[in-house]
Amino acid sequence: MEIIEKIKTNKSDNNLTEIQKICLHQLQSSPLPNPKSEQWRLSNKSKLSTLLDYSVNEKDSKFDIPYPKNSQSTIRLIIGENCQIKLIEKNYSIQQLSEDELQKYIKEQISFFKQNENWSDLLNLSLSCKNNILGLKINGSKIPPIEIFSHASSNSLNAKTLVIFLEKNCDLELLQVNLGKENSSLSQSTFFCLKENSSLNHGVVSYGKNRSNLLNSLNVIQQKNSAYNLGSLHFKFNYARFEISIKQSAGNAKTNIKGMQITKKDEQISTYTKIEFNGPNGFLDQINKSLADDKSHAIFEGSIIVPKIAQKTDASQLSRNLLLSNLAQIDTKPQLEIIADDVKCKHGATISQLNEEELFYMRTRGITLTEASKLQLSSYFQEIISFIPISKDKWDLLDKLLNEN
Amino acid sequence: MVNENLVKDVVKEPYKYGFVTDIETEKIEKGLNEDIIKLISQKKEEPKFLLDFRLKAFKKWQKMKEPDWAALGYKKIDYQDIIYYSAPKQKEKISSLDEVDPKLLETFDKLGIPLTEQKKLTNVAVDAVFDSVSIATTFREELAEHGVIFCSISEAVKNHADLIEKYLGTVVPASDNYFAALNSAVFSDGSFVYIPKGVTCPMDLSSYFRINSGDSGQFERTLIIAEESSSVSYLEGCTAPMFDTNTLHAAVVELIALDDASIKYSTVQNWYAGDEEGIGGIFNFVTKRGKCLGKRSKISWSQVETGSAITWKYPSCLLLGEESVGEFYSVALTNNLQQADTGTKMIHIGPKTKSTIVSKGISAGNSKNSYRGLVKVGTKATGSRNYSQCDSMLIGDQASANTFPYIKSQQPNSEIEHEASTCRISEDQLFYLQSRGIEFEEAVSMMVSGFCRDVFNQLPMEFAAEADKLLALKLEGSVG
Numbered sequence: 001m002e003i004i005e006k007i008k009t010n011k012s013d014n015n016l017t018e019i020q021k022i023c024l025h026q027l028q029s030s031p032l033p034n035p036k037s038e039q040w041r042l043s044n045k046s047k048l049s050t051l052l053d054y055s056v057n058e059k060d061s062k063f064d065i066p067y068p069k070n071s072q073s074t075i076r077l078i079i080g081e082n083c084q085i086k087l088i089e090k091n092y093s094i095q096q097l098s099e100d101e102l103q104k105y106i107k108e109q110i111s112f113f114k115q116n117e118n119w120s121d122l123l124n125l126s127l128s129c130k131n132n133i134l135g136l137k138i139n140g141s142k143i144p145p146i147e148i149f150s151h152a153s154s155n156s157l158n159a160k161t162l163v164i165f166l167e168k169n170c171d172l173e174l175l176q177v178n179l180g181k182e183n184s185s186l187s188q189s190t191f192f193c194l195k196e197n198s199s200l201n202h203g204v205v206s207y208g209k210n211r212s213n214l215l216n217s218l219n220v221i222q223q224k225n226s227a228y229n230l231g232s233l234h235f236k237f238n239y240a241r242f243e244i245s246i247k248q249s250a251g252n253a254k255t256n257i258k259g260m261q262i263t264k265k266d267e268q269i270s271t272y273t274k275i276e277f278n279g280p281n282g283f284l285d286q287i288n289k290s291l292a293d294d295k296s297h298a299i300f301e302g303s304i305i306v307p308k309i310a311q312k313t314d315a316s317q318l319s320r321n322l323l324l325s326n327l328a329q330i331d332t333k334p335q336l337e338i339i340a341d342d343v344k345c346k347h348g349a350t351i352s353q354l355n356e357e358e359l360f361y362m363r364t365r366g367i368t369l370t371e372a373s374k375l376q377l378s379s380y381f382q383e384i385i386s387f388i389p390i391s392k393d394k395w396d397l398l399d400k401l402l403n404e405n
Numbered sequence: 406m407v408n409e410n411l412v413k414d415v416v417k418e419p420y421k422y423g424f425v426t427d428i429e430t431e432k433i434e435k436g437l438n439e440d441i442i443k444l445i446s447q448k449k450e451e452p453k454f455l456l457d458f459r460l461k462a463f464k465k466w467q468k469m470k471e472p473d474w475a476a477l478g479y480k481k482i483d484y485q486d487i488i489y490y491s492a493p494k495q496k497e498k499i500s501s502l503d504e505v506d507p508k509l510l511e512t513f514d515k516l517g518i519p520l521t522e523q524k525k526l527t528n529v530a531v532d533a534v535f536d537s538v539s540i541a542t543t544f545r546e547e548l549a550e551h552g553v554i555f556c557s558i559s560e561a562v563k564n565h566a567d568l569i570e571k572y573l574g575t576v577v578p579a580s581d582n583y584f585a586a587l588n589s590a591v592f593s594d595g596s597f598v599y600i601p602k603g604v605t606c607p608m609d610l611s612s613y614f615r616i617n618s619g620d621s622g623q624f625e626r627t628l629i630i631a632e633e634s635s636s637v638s639y640l641e642g643c644t645a646p647m648f649d650t651n652t653l654h655a656a657v658v659e660l661i662a663l664d665d666a667s668i669k670y671s672t673v674q675n676w677y678a679g680d681e682e683g684i685g686g687i688f689n690f691v692t693k694r695g696k697c698l699g700k701r702s703k704i705s706w707s708q709v710e711t712g713s714a715i716t717w718k719y720p721s722c723l724l725l726g727e728e729s730v731g732e733f734y735s736v737a738l739t740n741n742l743q744q745a746d747t748g749t750k751m752i753h754i755g756p757k758t759k760s761t762i763v764s765k766g767i768s769a770g771n772s773k774n775s776y777r778g779l780v781k782v783g784t785k786a787t788g789s790r791n792y793s794q795c796d797s798m799l800i801g802d803q804a805s806a807n808t809f810p811y812i813k814s815q816q817p818n819s820e821i822e823h824e825a826s827t828c829r830i831s832e833d834q835l836f837y838l839q840s841r842g843i844e845f846e847e848a849v850s851m852m853v854s855g856f857c858r859d860v861f862n863q864l865p866m867e868f869a870a871e872a873d874k875l876l877a878l879k880l881e882g883s884v885g
Contacts, residue, residue, distance in 0.1 A: 311802070323817040325817060326784065326815075326817060327784075327815075328817070329813070329814070330812075330815075331811070331812070332812045332813075333811050334808075334825075335807070335809050335810075336797075336825060336827055337807045338797070338799065339803075341800065341802045341804065342802075342829055343827060344826075345827040346825060347826075348822070348825070350820070350821060351820070352820045
């Protein structure tokens with residue numbers, strides 16, 4: 001109940017938007033996710049309550065972008081700061097969604113919500129005030145890359161929401177960066193609607209600082225012949241959840257997901273994915289990598305749902321995990337639920353440590369053990385990082401961040 | 406192109422074990438309470454420790470809730486509407502097989518289980534369980550020469566109470582789960598096997614379970630203990646008549662392997678599965694678990710699950726001893742409205758433990774077939790290794806196949822691999838076989854049998870042949 005009271009004391013009823021009211025109402029029936037449900041079973045309860053302990057904050061502190069823009073053409077948006085955008089160029093247009101469009105779409109999404117699966121979204125939408133919701137409609141071709149930042153302020157719980165409609169035949173490269181501050185909680189919900197023949201290369205990089213927490217939820221609807229590529233990286237969070245829900249609404253769409261999570265100290269980072277095929281000829285290629293060190297805990301749960309209508313689906317899911325310490329833990333659960341008979345579905349999972357033979361080989365060539373381990377790790381990361389649509393100089397930055405401590 | 410209709414009629418072969426033996430039986434009244442449990446215990450002339458064990462389990466069961474996490478749907482079971490004890494009437498205690506009711510012998514004969522002397526040439530010792538009691542155990546003298554104890558659990562309670570008291574409930578405690586608690590409270594009979602130190606059991610041991618009565622449940626309990634450096638292969642088969650009501654079967658199997666011992670446990674489960682509309686059939690809720698207590702011990706489960714309306718079964722291994730090995734080979738075939746939620750648990754506790762899981766699921770008709778498995782590597786299990794492979798084959802567009810593997814590791818110096826795939830009968834392969842003059846159904850049958858080969862190779866010879874035949878029969882007319 002506390003969280004609901006917190007939101008309410010922050011604002012009087014009159015100041016709440018309609019969506020906030022709907023979501024608050026739904027949260028009231030079960031203010032916290034069911035700890036026995038599959039989605040929350042392994043989640044660290046005390047860490048979740050720390051996340052919710054911070055006071056709700058709608059205004060952000062000034063924030064410094066971690067790296068300069070490398071090309072003038074890149075469009076950079078910070079949710080909560082400069083939400084006004086209207087760009088109409090020769091080839092393309094980027095416009096804000098109108099109040100009505102935004103409300104209609106979010107309401108429709110809420111109607112599909114399930115209490116435990118979408119608890120993070122419900123929380124996010126109850127907390128997000130108008131300023132912290134960014135809705136965009138993107139149309140055209142040769143669109144410059146877009147970068148969108150969400151960040152939290154110290155000692156507070158911030159919520160940011162992003163809604164993007166990618167219109168027909170539209171190609172886009174989008175990098176989303178979620179930054180955590182010291183002792184902060186960020187709730188980020190993202191909703192994408194990919195219309196026919198559109199294609200999105202989406203990168204999500206989330207990194208925190210000491211004791212930062214994150215609830216990151218991503219909901220994608222793919223219409224016919226759309227392509228969605230996601231590269232994601234989550235690290236340095238005391239507690240983070242990345243929930244991905246992708247629906248191929250009429251099949252015939254392509255989804256590629258490459259995700260990575262790194263946990264150290266006593267951190268817990270989890271990825272939950274649910275991919276539904278609601279039409280024939282769907283394609284999915286997913287790989288999720290985890291690396292757990294020290295006393296940390298990494299979790300991956302992925303489900304692939306292929307109903308009868310989704311004939312000729314071709315889906316594969318791979319979970320690869322590195323366990324580097326005696327006190328660390330890894331849980332992984334790839335799942336297949338299949339009714340259609342003419343499908344090719346497979347999944348795999350491995351848990352191991354660094355390859356000893358490769359380490360030995362490098363050491364015989366005069367490379368120290370530390371160096372060799374680093375090399376092996378960086379090749380482990382490389383597959384994922386190279387999939388994130390970011391430029392070379394930012395890679396270096398990521399490399400530096402990954403190699404810290 | 407595959408002929409859809411042809412493929413749709415594959416399981417028309419009637420269930421040939423569906424007859425009822427008309428024999429006078431002794432039943433107690435329906436329902437479950439402390440008095441019933443005391444009555445069962447009294448009928449079986451059990452020592453006090455066992456009655457206490459039952460009553461304690463019953464108390465626990467009353468506080469438990471029926472599990473609902475499995476991907477199964479069935480109407481609620483009324484536990485008070487079941488007869489918990491039913492036995493064929495026998496006038497006096499029998500001293501030899503010749504005194505067994507000829508009708509019973511005939512029944513087992515019909516099922517292809519040799520109990521009479523002249524048929525004992527197959528060199529497999531059989532313990533035949535009819536409803537709640539064991540009818541006969543063959544080859545006992547020969548086995549006794551080697552020090553092997555093979556008898557019904559009721560006899561073991563009388564003659565080897567020390568072993569029962571020491572081991573019963575140590576692998577599957579009464580409070581383990583809802584159905585195990587129910588079984589612990591009311592178990593009627595089952596097999597007991599004890600292989601002494603250094604003995605390799607001279608023949609395969611086998612239990613044959615037959616449910617005859619329509620309103621009584623079967624709650625058998627099996628306990629197998631393999632002492633140091635011993636080894637045994639145990640086979641289990643089951644059938645039931647066709648009734649249009651659902652019969653509950655909740656068994657518990659416990660295996661214990663000490664240093665260097667090895668136990669191989671094979672099951673061909675062919676309980677009545679209900680008719681095409683899903684009426685009737687056995688609810689099969691079974692808890693099977695083995696404990697590799699000793700160093701280098703090995704427990705291997707192989708199963709062919711073709712029967713039962715509902716199957717809820719996870720034969721598991723607790724790998725405690727250093728370098729102990731757990732194996733699970735399974736073929737689960739579901740057709741019509743059958744539902745199966747089956748898999749295994751491999752819990753690696755000791756160092757250098759190894760486990761292998763090979764699961765093949767085939768779902769046809771409107772059935773639902775799920776693999777659910779857990780591989781857990783604990784902090785002390787350094788150098789452990791697991792390999793799992795689960796393949797599903799879908800026949801027809803109404804069947805569903807699910808895979809839910811849970812993998813948990815707390816030990817960096819271990820390797821876990823899991824892979825799963827789902828496919829259907831390949832049209833190319835089918836076309837190839839047909840173009841070589843092989844009939845459609847035979848081609849499908851060959852492909853299914855090839856799909857299951859990894860598992861059949863693990864079964865004892867007689868069983869493998871039976872399983873292959875069983876699968877072909879079950880699929881007849883259902884391939885689509």
